[in-house]
Amino acid sequence: MVVNILLVIAVLAALAAVESRKIFNSVVAFGIMGLLLCVTFLLLGSFDLALIQLAIEVALLLSLLKFTQATGEKEIQKGWALLNYLAAVILVVVFTWFSFDLFRNLPGAGANVQRFLALNLFNLLGVAGVVFGAVVGAAAVLRPKGKDKEAGG
Amino acid sequence: MNILLPLFIIVPLAAAFIMIPAARLSRKLPEIISFLATLYLLGATIALYWSRPSNLMLQYKFGVNLVLDGLSQLLLLAVTVVAFFVTIYSFSYMQKYTGREKYYTLYFLMLAGMAGVILTGDLFSLFVFLEMAAISTYALVAFGTQAEELEASIRYLIIGSVASLMILFGIGLVYALTGTSNLAEISRHLPANANFAKGFITALFLAGFGMKAALVPFHSWLPDAHTAAPAPISATLSGVLIKALGIYAIVRIIYNVLGISPQISLILMVLGIVSILAGVLLALWQWDFKRLLAYHSISQIGYVVLGVGLATPLGIMGGLFHLLNHAIFKSLLFLNAGAIEHQAGTRDLKQMGGLSRKMPVTAATSLIASMSIAGVPPFNGFWSKLFIILACIQAGKLWFALAAIIGSILTLSSFLKVQKYAFFEKVKQGFEDLRDAPWPMCAAMIVLALLCLLVGLLLPYAVGIVINPAVVALMNGLGYSRMILGGQ
Amino acid sequence: MMTFFVAALLLSIGLYCVAVKRDLIKIAIGIIIMEYAITLFFVASAPWRGGEDYLAQVAALTGLATTIVIVALVRRLYGRYGTLDISQMRRLKG
Numbered sequence: 255m256v257v258n259i260l261l262v263i264a265v266l267a268a269l270a271a272v273e274s275r276k277i278f279n280s281v282v283a284f285g286i287m288g289l290l291l292c293v294t295f296l297l298l299g300s301f302d303l304a305l306i307q308l309a310i311e312v313a314l315l316l317s318l319l320k321f322t323q324a325t326g327e328k329e330i331q332k333g334w335a336l337l338n339y340l341a342a343v344i345l346v347v348v349f350t351w352f353s354f355d356l357f358r359n360l361p362g363a364g365a366n367v368q369r370f371l372a373l374n375l376f377n378l379l380g381v382a383g384v385v386f387g388a389v390v391g392a393a394a395v396l397r398p399k400g401k402d403k404e405a406g407g
Numbered sequence: 408m409n410i411l412l413p414l415f416i417i418v419p420l421a422a423a424f425i426m427i428p429a430a431r432l433s434r435k436l437p438e439i440i441s442f443l444a445t446l447y448l449l450g451a452t453i454a455l456y457w458s459r460p461s462n463l464m465l466q467y468k469f470g471v472n473l474v475l476d477g478l479s480q481l482l483l484l485a486v487t488v489v490a491f492f493v494t495i496y497s498f499s500y501m502q503k504y505t506g507r508e509k510y511y512t513l514y515f516l517m518l519a520g521m522a523g524v525i526l527t528g529d530l531f532s533l534f535v536f537l538e539m540a541a542i543s544t545y546a547l548v549a550f551g552t553q554a555e556e557l558e559a560s561i562r563y564l565i566i567g568s569v570a571s572l573m574i575l576f577g578i579g580l581v582y583a584l585t586g587t588s589n590l591a592e593i594s595r596h597l598p599a600n601a602n603f604a605k606g607f608i609t610a611l612f613l614a615g616f617g618m619k620a621a622l623v624p625f626h627s628w629l630p631d632a633h634t635a636a637p638a639p640i641s642a643t644l645s646g647v648l649i650k651a652l653g654i655y656a657i658v659r660i661i662y663n664v665l666g667i668s669p670q671i672s673l674i675l676m677v678l679g680i681v682s683i684l685a686g687v688l689l690a691l692w693q694w695d696f697k698r699l700l701a702y703h704s705i706s707q708i709g710y711v712v713l714g715v716g717l718a719t720p721l722g723i724m725g726g727l728f729h730l731l732n733h734a735i736f737k738s739l740l741f742l743n744a745g746a747i748e749h750q751a752g753t754r755d756l757k758q759m760g761g762l763s764r765k766m767p768v769t770a771a772t773s774l775i776a777s778m779s780i781a782g783v784p785p786f787n788g789f790w791s792k793l794f795i796i797l798a799c800i801q802a803g804k805l806w807f808a809l810a811a812i813i814g815s816i817l818t819l820s821s822f823l824k825v826q827k828y829a830f831f832e833k834v835k836q837g838f839e840d841l842r843d844a845p846w847p848m849c850a851a852m853i854v855l856a857l858l859c860l861l862v863g864l865l866l867p868y869a870v871g872i873v874i875n876p877a878v879v880a881l882m883n884g885l886g887y888s889r890m891i892l893g894g895q
Numbered sequence: 896m897m898t899f900f901v902a903a904l905l906l907s908i909g910l911y912c913v914a915v916k917r918d919l920i921k922i923a924i925g926i927i928i929m930e931y932a933i934t935l936f937f938v939a940s941a942p943w944r945g946g947e948d949y950l951a952q953v954a955a956l957t958g959l960a961t962t963i964v965i966v967a968l969v970r971r972l973y974g975r976y977g978t979l980d981i982s983q984m985r986r987l988k989g
Contacts (some may be wrong), residue, residue: 353899394546575933
């Protein structure tokens, strides 16, 4: 029950994050959504890295806000064609509807546990590679000069 | 022999991890490591073919689950060949960039990711490796950090991460339905009455991997990314990445895991035809050499999907053969475009002219590659397109055959334009003392051009040794599970 | 069951945000919302897999990696263009 209430608030927070005019409020709403989801993960009995993920992501977004001085006032509502909205909404409705339908037909919990998978060594290596790649990639993108003869900036 | 298989992933990963510390020791060390590592990968792939073609190998220790069959071997060959020559080419081309050790680090992470996607027998590992390749590619596209490179990269990243999340959602659904992520076990545990679920999962995978492969409704990121990236990266992206992450994954899952049905086959063929025609028509208007090549990538990938989607032995053979050929000639063309940009400083075809006198190696190799992609006999592209068109006729799909022929003619005309404007006619002003590219770049281009010719001339061997085992692997269909797990 | 519905709903909200918004920070938030939705799905379906849930951790980590790259790219893009509006970044034609 508690989980359900948390989840409903999380959805509202997500909507607020998407639709808020001020970009700062957007980030705050996103943080609230993330926090609620992290509590849900805890209650569902699986504490995982999501809390660390959330902390890092909010910090990154805030640093981005500070760097770009973005306030979101000259927002972004103008000019998008009605068609685009329509296509997006149709996609979203169909997608959600199909997923709902699918979830109803899933077998019950524990219905078909075939084989307990030990922690896969290659997945571990792979995730290490992914995170390493992201860090090196970010460093590569943030190099002050891309080419030797470039004017900089 | 069994130790060879994990090394395809571990060697590039290790190379990536030691690259930055090694650069502290010596400026030359990253290049030496890259050369040795890619040479090893190429050698090991050839050794696999040498020892026993199309053998199947499994590893179950520590939850590591790797599978090698004809199809993975074919993709592995394409990846390692392109990676080796692109690395050699990079030695010269990347000189003007800063932070080269980061470039090689990301490059090897991309290679490890592709090798992992190709070799893994586990759906979830496949996602992890796919993500590894994708994330390093986003950064590599933006490596020059100019405005247009960053712009291309962010577009690619947005579409790429939506695709990744769709794929992950599909994998989660498969896992929830069957309780396993082992590719071979999934087909056994799919509930018999789960047609709706199967359809939804197939749609998710088609959309997700279709975005990675840049099939036509999902292609918008590809021209930007291929144009903006450094030339060696464009060559790798177009030559192998979209195939390993997109085509290979979708084909493996549809054929060997979920099972192919006439409806999915039709969807694949229509996607293929639309990609062929849309890609080539858009390419006709381009004057930017790399952007033109990028649109042709969409079109040529369409041929691969059309052939594989036919689901007949001849069609699959043509499609997979075209996949290998496209890896060779399209990466060569991107390397040509890079050589011109490196020497003449332009990608605009209108500004070039008469380069065949100033850059003979680039001109000759690009002529060979152009004839290959346009399907001129006896080059390799001719044979694979011929197989695909014959397969269409054999299957009674005359309209598809006709569309494939039209696409081929338009491709030819587009590349005649390239040859005319870039290499023939008079030498333009300012290009009087142009020289050909440095020797590592020339060497890479020459060998790839020779491969175009050799694969075309030694057709029976190429098909017999490399392609047929892959066709057998796909035609085996859901028998994949039996082949790996045994029994039943 | 509620958890699954919310996961699908969040996924759709994120997709909508990515498809419709033009502010790069909004788009980044949309992608991150989708990542959380997937993580929620994996956490909720953990009992299906016999309680084994490191898949959710892997999903979280790959999501974090994507975010790191996005933030770096957006920061650099802002430096080049002076705007966060993706529709104004049209250096590439076509």
